[in-house]
Structures are given as C-alpha cells and as structure tokens.
Amino acid sequence: SLGKGAALALAGAAQAGAAVEMLAKRLTVSAPGKAILHGEHAVVHGKAALAVALNLRTFLQIRPCNNGKVAIHLPNIGTSLNWEMGQLQTLLTAFSGLDQSKSPSPEQMDKLREIGSPIVIPAATESLAALAFLYLYLSISAKYGQIPSVEIVVWSELPVGAGLGSSAAYSVCLAAALLTACGAIGCPLKEEKYIARWPEEELDLINQWAFRGEQVIHGKPSGVDNSVATWGGVLRFQSGKITLLKRVPTLRILLTNTKVSRSTRTLVAGVKDKILKFPAIMNPVLASIDAISNECENVLEAIALSPSQKYYLVLEELVDINQHHLNVIGVGHTSLDRVCQVTANHGLHSKLTGAGGGGCAITLLRPDTDPLIVEAARQDLSACGFECWETSIGASGICLHSPTSLKPEVLQIFSKV
Incomplete structure (x- = not known):
C-alpha cells in the first residue's frame, strides 16, 4: 500500500x-x-x-x-x-x-x-x-x-x-x-x-x-x-x-423595481421602535405575518402535488393581507402603494418584497392570466417610471x-x- x-x-x-x-x-x-x-x-x-x-x-x-x-x-x-x-x-x-x-x-x-x-x-x-x-x-x-x-x-x-x-x-x-x-x-x-x-x-x-x-x-x-x-x-x-422546501411549484410573477432607494438598517430600526412602543399592537401583527408564511408554505406544497385554481386564489389573498400588515409596521411607501394600485386595476395582487420603503414589489400571476393583461400592467408600471420584468420564482x-x-x-x- x-x-x-x-x-x-x-x-x-x-x-x-x-x-x-x-x-x-x-x-x-x-x-x-x-x-x-x-x-x-x-x-x-x-x-x-x-x-x-x-x-x-x-x-x-x-x-x-x-x-x-x-x-x-x-x-x-x-x-x-x-x-x-x-x-x-x-x-x-x-x-x-x-x-x-x-x-x-x-x-x-x-x-x-x-x-x-x-x-x-x-x-x-x-x-x-x-x-x-x-x-x-x-x-x-x-x-x-x-x-x-x-x-x-x-x-x-x-x-x-x-x-x-x-x-x-x-x-x-x-x-x-x-x-x-x-x-x-x-x-x-x-x-x-x-x-x-x-x-x-x-x-x-x-x-x-x-x-x-x-x-x-x-x-x-x-x-x-x-x-x-x-x-x-x-x-x-x-x-x-x-x-x-422539498416540493414547490414555479410561480409566474411581475417584478417591479420602484427605483426608490432606502436604508434597510433604518427600516429595521423603525420596526423595532414600534414594537417597543406598542407591543400589544405590534406583536400580534408579527404573529399574523408568521401565520401567513406558514399558510403559504402549505399552499405551495399543495400546488406542487395537485395544481388547482383555488390555491392561487388563496395565494393572492395572502399577498393582500401581508401587504397591509407591512404598511402597519411602517415599511410601506407611496411608490409601493402605486404598484399595488396599478396592478389591482388589472385584477392582479402585489406586495413589497425585501426591506420595503421603496425597492421592489412582486405581483402574482396565475397560470391562466391573459398575456394581454400582463402586458397592459407592465406598460402602466413603466409609465410610472418603474422598471418591470415578467419572470418566475422557484427557479x-x-x-x-x-x-x-x-x-x-x-x-x-x-x-x-
């Protein structure tokens, strides 16, 4: 040897x-x-x-x-x-x-x-x-x-x-x-x-x-x-x-960059201050966001096993609820509100992603979403001065x-x- x-x-x-x-x-x-x-x-x-x-x-x-x-x-x-x-x-x-x-x-x-x-x-x-x-x-x-x-x-x-x-x-x-x-x-x-x-x-x-x-x-x-x-x-x-997560579907989205700069550190500190000031109000909001994450995980696994229109409707509701929560804890922005309004006009559902205070938003697209609706939403978002891509998550x-x-x-x- x-x-x-x-x-x-x-x-x-x-x-x-x-x-x-x-x-x-x-x-x-x-x-x-x-x-x-x-x-x-x-x-x-x-x-x-x-x-x-x-x-x-x-x-x-x-x-x-x-x-x-x-x-x-x-x-x-x-x-x-x-x-x-x-x-x-x-x-x-x-x-x-x-x-x-x-x-x-x-x-x-x-x-x-x-x-x-x-x-x-x-x-x-x-x-x-x-x-x-x-x-x-x-x-x-x-x-x-x-x-x-x-x-x-x-x-x-x-x-x-x-x-x-x-x-x-x-x-x-x-x-x-x-x-x-x-x-x-x-x-x-x-x-x-x-x-x-x-x-x-x-x-x-x-x-x-x-x-x-x-x-x-x-x-x-x-x-x-x-x-x-x-x-x-x-x-x-x-x-x-x-x-x-072992079983996840690939989901279509619109990704919108508002191009509004923000400080993650400042936003995180602001949330902490709110929790210290209003614990009885803020802690239940955080618990609700946690429940949204858990529910979304269950729905994603269900879609991966058996795709169904009803699951996408649940995902859209979760997106709407979470966006409201994120505004409550103080990390929203008028630019993000604008993204939500523009996409809602086309029957789509959006939320901020990441630190908030500007930055980016994601818009869920169901598998059967009409391409003409997606293109119209993109054009309206671009007209607001935002940068927009159609892509997917779960890549x-x-x-x-x-x-x-x-x-x-x-x-x-x-x-x-």
Missing part, C-alpha cells in the same frame, strides 16, 4: 491535472437572484420567512488564458481588473490554512485592499466585487492548489442594490467556478436540457465558500441569499435555521451551462469581452 506522503502527492497531482483539464475549455455557470415571498421584517424577530429563487440570473464564464494574469470583467458596472500571477502568489501564504469554515480576518482584508483595485471608495460596488473575488480566488487556491491564469466575465440580469440578491448570486457563481477550475469539485456530466447540477455535497461546499464571499461584501450576512442562489426553489428561514439554483442552453444576449456579451 502507498505511504501517506505518497498518497497525498498522487492526490495533489491528480487534482492539479484535473484543474488543467477543467480549464482547457470555457465553463459557464449561472445562479438566481432572490426575493422574499412572505415574512420580511418579522423574520428579524424570530418569525418564519419564505425566500424564493428568482429566475433573473447572474452568469459567469471562466476561461483559460496564457498571459500570466488573472482578470475579471464586470460589464454591468463597467469594470475590468487584472493582477499578475506572481503578485497573487506572494499572498497565498497569508491565506494558507483557511477553509470554508473560517471567516475573513481583518488582516486578510487589509492585504486584499492593498492590491484590490485602484478604486478609491472602499464601499463602492466595484471595490467590494473585486475584494470578494480576490478573497475567494486566494483562499480556494491556498486550500486546493493555485488556479492557473484565467479570465472571468460576469454579467447579470439582476439590478444591483435592489435587494434581489445580486451579490449572493455573484459569490455563488465565483465559488462554483473557482472550485471547479481547481478540481475541488467535479464538472457535472449528467445534463438535463443541456444544463447540469452538482451533487448535494458539492453544492454544500459551494454554498459555504459563497457565504465567505458574502461576508467580504456585507460583513454579517444571514446566509439566506447565498443559500437561495445555491439551492434554488423556496427556503424557509427562521431563527437562523434554513430549510429547503433552479447554481448550474453549469452548455453553450446551447444560454440566451443569445448572454452569448453576445461573453463574445464581446
């Missing part, structure tokens, strides 16, 4: 060979955004929330290059950055001994900022994206063997800063691509409609590393957004516990694409960079 040292050497050589083989071709992955169906704000106070995968996706292509550099291109925000391989190699020792169970240290973050980018504003989207990439690249390289010279292009259908999980989709795509490139996880071969998924244990590893990328960007993320981007479907989140999580499975606009963007 082989000695331990020889076995490790062979394993390392095999892993390095796998990385070279992986990077002999381009790999393209995508991950979904997220929306909160029910439970926003109540979840901060120990109640249940339902987070859903949004079928607006972030796409990442990683490809080999022979110029001795590591480059990342982010056309959505007009940013391209590159580093010399030798420059990154000098930092590998600072990241040795790390794994997905350890949070980024202040010392590591300081080192990353020194080489991160020429961007002056530390909290800028471009700078945070660069730091998250460098952290994952260096940590994964130090753990599994350095990733060769590569070029990465990331493009997203998700608006940045709208509370739709754009940073989590980015981190999940980076983790999946880098782990595959260095041979830490396999390149899934079983394809369904030219799209492949990793097995459960490898998805778990992707999710753990993606959470570290989210920590670089957000400091103290809940872990919900990256879990949704990894697993897809619908997740229940309560008191720090995340549970993937698949991180996956590997073949070129034939990609939308033409995605292929066009990758071909230009």
Whole structure:
C-alpha cells in the first residue's frame, strides 16, 4: 500500500491535472437572484420567512488564458481588473490554512485592499466585487492548489442594490467556478436540457465558500441569499435555521423595481421602535405575518402535488393581507402603494418584497392570466417610471451551462469581452 506522503502527492497531482483539464475549455455557470415571498421584517424577530429563487440570473464564464494574469470583467458596472500571477502568489501564504469554515480576518482584508483595485471608495460596488473575488480566488487556491491564469466575465440580469440578491448570486457563481477550475469539485456530466447540477455535497461546499464571499461584501450576512442562489426553489428561514422546501411549484410573477432607494438598517430600526412602543399592537401583527408564511408554505406544497385554481386564489389573498400588515409596521411607501394600485386595476395582487420603503414589489400571476393583461400592467408600471420584468420564482439554483442552453444576449456579451 502507498505511504501517506505518497498518497497525498498522487492526490495533489491528480487534482492539479484535473484543474488543467477543467480549464482547457470555457465553463459557464449561472445562479438566481432572490426575493422574499412572505415574512420580511418579522423574520428579524424570530418569525418564519419564505425566500424564493428568482429566475433573473447572474452568469459567469471562466476561461483559460496564457498571459500570466488573472482578470475579471464586470460589464454591468463597467469594470475590468487584472493582477499578475506572481503578485497573487506572494499572498497565498497569508491565506494558507483557511477553509470554508473560517471567516475573513481583518488582516486578510487589509492585504486584499492593498492590491484590490485602484478604486478609491472602499464601499463602492466595484471595490467590494473585486475584494470578494480576490478573497475567494486566494483562499480556494491556498486550500486546493493555485488556479492557473484565467479570465472571468460576469454579467447579470439582476439590478444591483435592489435587494434581489445580486451579490449572493455573484459569490455563488465565483465559488462554483473557482472550485471547479481547481478540481475541488467535479464538472457535472449528467445534463438535463443541456444544463447540469452538482451533487448535494458539492453544492454544500459551494454554498459555504459563497457565504465567505458574502461576508467580504456585507460583513454579517444571514446566509439566506447565498443559500437561495445555491439551492434554488423556496427556503424557509427562521431563527437562523434554513430549510429547503422539498416540493414547490414555479410561480409566474411581475417584478417591479420602484427605483426608490432606502436604508434597510433604518427600516429595521423603525420596526423595532414600534414594537417597543406598542407591543400589544405590534406583536400580534408579527404573529399574523408568521401565520401567513406558514399558510403559504402549505399552499405551495399543495400546488406542487395537485395544481388547482383555488390555491392561487388563496395565494393572492395572502399577498393582500401581508401587504397591509407591512404598511402597519411602517415599511410601506407611496411608490409601493402605486404598484399595488396599478396592478389591482388589472385584477392582479402585489406586495413589497425585501426591506420595503421603496425597492421592489412582486405581483402574482396565475397560470391562466391573459398575456394581454400582463402586458397592459407592465406598460402602466413603466409609465410610472418603474422598471418591470415578467419572470418566475422557484427557479433552479447554481448550474453549469452548455453553450446551447444560454440566451443569445448572454452569448453576445461573453463574445464581446
């Protein structure tokens, strides 16, 4: 039998060979955004929330290059950055001994900022994206063997800063691509409609590393957004516990971005103040929101087993009730009221999603909703100055694409960079 040292050497050589083989071709992955169906704000106070995968996706292509550099291109925000391989190699020792169970240290973050980018504003989207990439690249390289010279292009259908999980989709795509490139996880071969998924244990590893990328960007993320981007479907989140719902349908929605900026921290603090001031009034409202989340979970499972018109009517009622509750706790906004009014004029039902105070709203569409009604609602919402998409919730999580499975606009963007 082989000695331990020889076995490790062979394993390392095999892993390095796998990385070279992986990077002999381009790999393209995508991950979904997220929306909160029910439970926003109540979840901060120990109640249940339902987070859903949004079928607006972030796409990442990683490809080999022979110029001795590591480059990342982010056309959505007009940013391209590159580093010399030798420059990154000098930092590998600072990241040795790390794994997905350890949070980024202040010392590591300081080192990353020194080489991160020429961007002056530390909290800028471009700078945070660069730091998250460098952290994952260096940590994964130090753990599994350095990733060769590569070029990465990331493009997203998700608006940045709208509370739709754009940073989590980015981190999940980076983790999946880098782990595959260095041979830490396999390149899934079983394809369904030219799209492949990793097995459960490898998805778990992707999710753990993606959470570290989210920590670089957000400091103290809940872990919900990256879990949704990894697993897809619908997740229940309560008191720090995340549970993937096993049977969920895909639901059509309109997603509307009011483009009204807001501070999540301020809105959360405002709800807390109301609870302290009026506990006898506010606590029953939070309990009712919790009951809505639980009822919605039951209805989704029922739809997955036996689709019926009656279940969609219940979902619409739950949306209406929850929207009223969210106004009661103080996280509504006139722009969100406008979305609800405009869609109600077309017989549709809407609620805010996320922090509120502006931001985004979702509108449920029944399977039999007339496309002409949907288009009329979209036009009216656009006339209000809002950005609107028809999409779906309950989408698949991180996956590997073949070129034939990609939308033409995605292929066009990758071909230009």
